[in-house]
Amino acid sequence: MEAVKKQLAWYADSLEAVLASYLPQCPLPEDQVAQAMGYSLLGGGKRIRGALVLAFYHLYHEETEAALPYAGALEMIHAFSLIHDDLPCMDDDDLRRGKPSCHKAFGEAQALLAGDALLSLAFDIMTEPQHSRFFPPERVLQAVNRLGRATGLGGMIGGQAIDLAQEGKDTPAELLERMHKLKTGALLAVAAEIGCILAGADREAGQAAVEYAAHVGFAFQIMDDILDITGDTALLGKPVGSDEANGKTTYVSLYGLDAARNEVERLNAKAKKALDKLPGDTRFLKGLADLLVCRQS
Amino acid sequence: MEAVKKQLAWYADSLEAVLASYLPQCPLPEDQVAQAMGYSLLGGGKRIRGALVLAFYHLYHEETEAALPYAGALEMIHAFSLIHDDLPCMDDDDLRRGKPSCHKAFGEAQALLAGDALLSLAFDIMTEPQHSRFFPPERVLQAVNRLGRATGLGGMIGGQAIDLAQEGKDTPAELLERMHKLKTGALLAVAAEIGCILAGADREAGQAAVEYAAHVGFAFQIMDDILDITGDTALLGKPVGSDEANGKTTYVSLYGLDAARNEVERLNAKAKKALDKLPGDTRFLKGLADLLVCRQS
Numbered sequence: 001m002e003a004v005k006k007q008l009a010w011y012a013d014s015l016e017a018v019l020a021s022y023l024p025q026c027p028l029p030e031d032q033v034a035q036a037m038g039y040s041l042l043g044g045g046k047r048i049r050g051a052l053v054l055a056f057y058h059l060y061h062e063e064t065e066a067a068l069p070y071a072g073a074l075e076m077i078h079a080f081s082l083i084h085d086d087l088p089c090m091d092d093d094d095l096r097r098g099k100p101s102c103h104k105a106f107g108e109a110q111a112l113l114a115g116d117a118l119l120s121l122a123f124d125i126m127t128e129p130q131h132s133r134f135f136p137p138e139r140v141l142q143a144v145n146r147l148g149r150a151t152g153l154g155g156m157i158g159g160q161a162i163d164l165a166q167e168g169k170d171t172p173a174e175l176l177e178r179m180h181k182l183k184t185g186a187l188l189a190v191a192a193e194i195g196c197i198l199a200g201a202d203r204e205a206g207q208a209a210v211e212y213a214a215h216v217g218f219a220f221q222i223m224d225d226i227l228d229i230t231g232d233t234a235l236l237g238k239p240v241g242s243d244e245a246n247g248k249t250t251y252v253s254l255y256g257l258d259a260a261r262n263e264v265e266r267l268n269a270k271a272k273k274a275l276d277k278l279p280g281d282t283r284f285l286k287g288l289a290d291l292l293v294c295r296q297s
Numbered sequence: 298m299e300a301v302k303k304q305l306a307w308y309a310d311s312l313e314a315v316l317a318s319y320l321p322q323c324p325l326p327e328d329q330v331a332q333a334m335g336y337s338l339l340g341g342g343k344r345i346r347g348a349l350v351l352a353f354y355h356l357y358h359e360e361t362e363a364a365l366p367y368a369g370a371l372e373m374i375h376a377f378s379l380i381h382d383d384l385p386c387m388d389d390d391d392l393r394r395g396k397p398s399c400h401k402a403f404g405e406a407q408a409l410l411a412g413d414a415l416l417s418l419a420f421d422i423m424t425e426p427q428h429s430r431f432f433p434p435e436r437v438l439q440a441v442n443r444l445g446r447a448t449g450l451g452g453m454i455g456g457q458a459i460d461l462a463q464e465g466k467d468t469p470a471e472l473l474e475r476m477h478k479l480k481t482g483a484l485l486a487v488a489a490e491i492g493c494i495l496a497g498a499d500r501e502a503g504q505a506a507v508e509y510a511a512h513v514g515f516a517f518q519i520m521d522d523i524l525d526i527t528g529d530t531a532l533l534g535k536p537v538g539s540d541e542a543n544g545k546t547t548y549v550s551l552y553g554l555d556a557a558r559n560e561v562e563r564l565n566a567k568a569k570k571a572l573d574k575l576p577g578d579t580r581f582l583k584g585l586a587d588l589l590v591c592r593q594s
Binding site: 033120147165 | 334
């Protein structure tokens with residue numbers, strides 16, 4: 001597990017170094033929005049989505065530098081989604097990773113625009129000639145297409161829309177699964193897929209990568225529900241029992257703790273099995289699944 | 298002028314017909330967001346941005362059908378910007394084109410997500426294989442890159458950020474010009490440029506197209522300021538004198554009415570002159586400049 005953590009930290013550090021360089025530099029009144037973008041994009045996070053791009057690319061190529069802008073684009077989409085999720089009209093969260101959320105630090109209008117600008121920047125960065133010149137243009141086009149779809153109503157935003165529509169309602173199991181798969185799963189899956197697309201992997205390998213990431217993402221969500229009941233408030237950094245208090249339908253409230261734990265195990269095993277269809281050394285990706293799924297916080 | 302209006306209406310109609318087909322069809326709880334997307338994207342508007350893509354493409358190719366998805370993408374970006382602009386934390390507008398604004402009709406969270414989803418959809422539609430297969434992939438990549446940049450902090454969103462930062466402040470002339478050029482000009486210019494890029498036009502032609510659209514866009518903005526003073530409330534559909542009442546710095550407040558009128562004429566002439574560098578029949582584009590600049594409302 002230590003090797004996995006080390007490798008993940010290495011990916012995160014490589015990304016951290018380039019992400020700042022992708023941000024617009026402008027000593028002008030729009031600075032507040034530029035600063036809000038940096039505030040939310042830089043300085044922290046596990047960079048799981050970026051790491052997935054790099055790790056799957058790495059199965060095919062020793063050198064991962066050319067894939068960094070694409071890993072960065074995934075992190076921009078993730079940062080945009082967190083900023084907009086925290087806004088008063090959405091989850092109305094004042095804190096994010098222990099710091100004031102973007103709109104608390106910069107104001108609502110600035111946070112709205114910072115999110116919009118990060119979303120646009122992701123597509124700008126992916127197609128910037130300096131970045132795309134290392135790949136056949138067809139691969140870059142496919143990566144952009146997959147990311148656009150995974151972000152939109154057929155993906156992450158669609159998951160948020162279901163979440164919104166179900167607020168204060170009982171959610172049927174099927175819809176809960178669909179929501180999780182879209183809300184978190186879509187971006188994780190497309191991160192893995194983009195790593196494969198850029199690497200020139202065949203279709204079957206790309207599908208296996210998507211399977212892996214989707215299973216890990218869903219297991220991660222169920223683990224969230226489990227930790228909300230069995231977790232340690234101090235480790236989690238948030239009070240346990242909040243789902244129940246809010247009357248939220250979760251995997252645990254639907255099936256119980258034991259079934260939820262079994263499902264996490266089953267999904268983790270399926271995720272690892274999917275990796276068997278991929279070439280190269282998949283140890284990091286197997287360990288990453290364990291790390292994300294068997295966590296205490 | 299009638300011929301220009303007819304051609305513009307033809308472009309708008311062609312777009313109207315395809316835009317609905319680009320929207321996601323999902324009879325599911327996220328429907329509210331899907332409906333909000335359709336509400337704001339469909340049924341109205343002059344489709345200037347879409348028409349610019351088609352008209353510049355048409356200078357090179359008789360048949361413009363292949364460019365329609367790209368014209369549609371421009372209209373999606375425009376619709377997204379209007380939805381987010383109207384939100385309470387931005388301009389807080391209850392009405393848009395005489396109908397309730399998106400958040401008034403569907404709720405703030407739904408409007409936020411509808412805007413985000415339209416922005417993502419633009420990039421999805423541009424790179425969808427069914428649409429991109431008619432063009433060399435390099436051209437599509439370039440079009441995506443230009444649109445990403447023109448939308449983000451270096452373009453439209455940057456203009457909104459300046460506007461936000463200058464609220465209630467005196468705006469120096471240079472900054473006012475920069476704001477207008479970004480806020481409206483960037484998207485108009487990139488629409489013209491994308492038409493040229495897809496058509497396979499050379500660099501010089503693309504630059505002339507950008508020049509044309511940027512001049513027209515700036516003249517259009519100044520005309521807005523002029524009409525706010527000299528316009529007819531009934532024709533405009535909004536009260537005249539609102540800029541002055543709100544203490545807003547405008548081109549007219551800086552330079553006076555006569556100078557503003559002269560500048561509009563000068564920009565219109567420059568816009569038309571830029572068209573001389575382009576091949577084909579530019580009569581529609583010349584007429585479009587007149588139509589947009591010499592308007593009464």
